[in-house]
Amino acid sequence: MTKTADAIVIGSGALGGSAALHLARAGYRTFLLDRHAIASQTSPRAAGLSAMLRPSALMTRLAVRGVALLDRFEDETGIPVGLTHSGSLKLARSPALAAQLASEMELSASRGVTARLIGAREASAMMPLLRARDAAAIAHYPDDVYLDAALFTRGVAQAAADCGATLMPDTMVTEVLVGGSRVRGVKTDQGEIAAPIVVDAAGAWARSLARYAVLPMVAVRHQLLVTRPLAGVRPEQPVTRILDANVYVRPCDGGLMLGGYESKPLLLDAVPADVADMPIDHAVLRDLAEAVAAEFPSFADLSGASLRGGMPTMTLDDEHLIGPVPGTAGFFVIGGCNVGGLSTALAFAEELCRIIADPGAADTLAPLLPARFTGQDVSEDALRKACRLHYGQHYWSAAARAAGG
Ligand SMILES: Cc1cc2nc3c(=O)[nH]c(=O)nc-3n(C[C@H](O)[C@H](O)[C@H](O)COP(=O)(O)OP(=O)(O)OC[C@H]3O[C@@H](n4cnc5c(N)ncnc54)[C@H](O)[C@@H]3O)c2cc1C
Incomplete structure (x- = not known):
């Protein structure tokens, strides 16, 4: 007999797990399905930063x-996620990126985010392994955080x-x-499940599942x-971002974590079936470490370092994809993360749940709705070119990108 649910979530990464949590809390009989073990693919491998x-x-x-939801999550569920209110530093070497930090101060003030420019000595007092004396500008954001991606x-x-969702690894x-034009459920290798x-x-496989819809990622x-x-x-x-190099650094397990955005990223033409099959390229990480050697001499010796990686998705316009999939009532997507879907997952899923309950209320999320691409005829070449650019200049504002960083 076909199983039935009120809602099916395909994928138990940070985004799917968060969607299932909000749906279950709202009273939907929810099934959370994953082709692999629960919470085993890209999400647990993330750095866990949030600006x-x-x-x-x-x-x-x-x-x-x-x-705010992460703070509450730990209190409400008793499940620790390693949320650390570390604050963050952004360091600029070039005039263009120093100008970016100056304009971020104005933006921060207008959006109610606390931020200020600080000197090299103050920055190094906060992050003693940082050599900041040659910086053109440094900004401090005291409310930024990081969390443990696997725990979360x-x-x-x-x-x-715990709220009643059924987990199906x-x-x-x-x-x-x-x-017709409505979703009826899903076919799985274990049988069909019906749901409205x-x-x-x-995640990385979301586009192939929604193959008839336009999801440019x-x-x-x-x-x-x-x-x-x-x-x-x-x-x-504090988490420290060296803007010119598109590199981030944070404390982790008594050492330092380093990750970053190489200028020639590897876009995956064929997505491996399991993230464990994605080969790690040591040379990319070594180059990123070298790119910040002036600020972090500790990265000169990488012996004993552990490496990991995953497969986030980039989108045509560098914005997430959250909301109804055009053309099929009852079918929704939450993805297109642009390497930033972990720390915001609870908030994205809260918005998605609100839209599921009241599709007429989707307008507040307009820049993230998949419908923004309806009618656009985007070639794969153009999509890949845009994604490569967004990725390789991840920390640069539009003005800094125009100035070449
Ligand atoms: C090294 C690294 C560092 C990062 N740092 C940060 C950071 O600091 N901050 C941040 O916010 N983000 C960060 N990210 C990005 C973040 O990891 C992603 O945005 C997030 O994990 C996306 O979550 P997801 O749920 O979409 O994907 P996933 O975690 O990959 O989950 C998708 C799930 O769907 C399942 N699935 C796929 N196809 C099917 C199918 N047909 N049937 C059933 N199940 C299926 C998969 O098995 C998988 O479990 C980082 C990513 C990496 C790799």
């Missing part, structure tokens, strides 16, 4: 909301189950079933390393 100030007012609101991804799926969705609401949270390899423990590192030291 409050984002390029748009909408994303800033969602980032702030995301951290497992925790949010557990919390969904090792269940691969082979087709989203549509009747289906959420595509399949491409999976990309993104990697990081964690050094062995280093003297002087403490968990509460």
